[in-house]
Amino acid sequence: MITAVLIDDDNNLRNGMKSLLTRYAPDIKIIGEADSVESGTELLLSSPPQVVFLDIHLGDGSGFDLLEAVNQKGKLNSQLVFITAHEQYAIKAFRFSALDFLLKPVDPEELEKVIGKLKNVLDKNDSVAHIDLLLENIRKKVDNFKRIALSNSDGIHLFEVSDIIRCESEDNYTKFYIKNNKPVLISKTLKEYEDLLTEHGFERIHQSHLINLSYLKSYIKKDGGYVIMADNSNLPISQRKKERLQEILIKQLSS
Secondary structure (H helix, E strand, O other), rough: OOOEEOOOOOOHHHHHHHHHHHHOOOEEEEEEEEEEHHHHHHHHOOOOOOEEEOOOOOOEHHHHHHHHHHHHHOOOEEEEEEEEEOOHHHHHHHHHHEEEEEOOOOOOOHHHHHHHHHHOOOOOOOOHHHHHHHHHHHHHHOOOOOEEEEEEOOOOEEHHHHEEEEEEEOOOEEEEEEEEEEEEOOOOOOHHHHHHHHHEEEEEEOEEEEHHHHEEEEEOOOOOOOEOOOOOOOEEEOOOHHHHHHHHHHHHHOO
């Protein structure tokens, strides 16, 4: 059995989550509940579970306040699943930190997906360094996150966004090519990372390629058009992306 706690200030939502877990994840055992930052902190310090289902908004603060409070008195080694309304800033912070979240009302299919990922993580005894990254991002209260957590079968890896040279699609996986590191393969689509990284100077130049423009060495017009990157890779440019890339490069040259 996997031990878990529910921390939510709405008793009806806690009961709803318990019903969903009983039906769709019977091997998860709820060993405690809390409805506030104060009671949640006490619960996590006295009876640390394997998994915490945590609402962002609590009566006396936020789920982030709770994590800060626990970190001040000990170290949380539980896996986290946030439960939230559709809040773009928080969701973006979760994605940069490789943390799972469920949107209210909780969809059973999404719950099953998250539970499946949790089991894989627990089997590998992954570190939870990405919680520290989440708190770092939340504390700064900025949208332009500097670091990203990438989670794969080897564990969780933290990288500077500025060190990512390019990303390449491999079916439903994305391979990251990172400065002074071996490539890292992540089981998420390139589209997900395009959404996260575009505002950091990344450009999708092809169905299979997302590049960091800071590492673009040359744009070659012949042979259908391609770019040469700082890692000496030659990457094709799709026909519909050529005009956009040329506009970006002209703007950079004139600035």
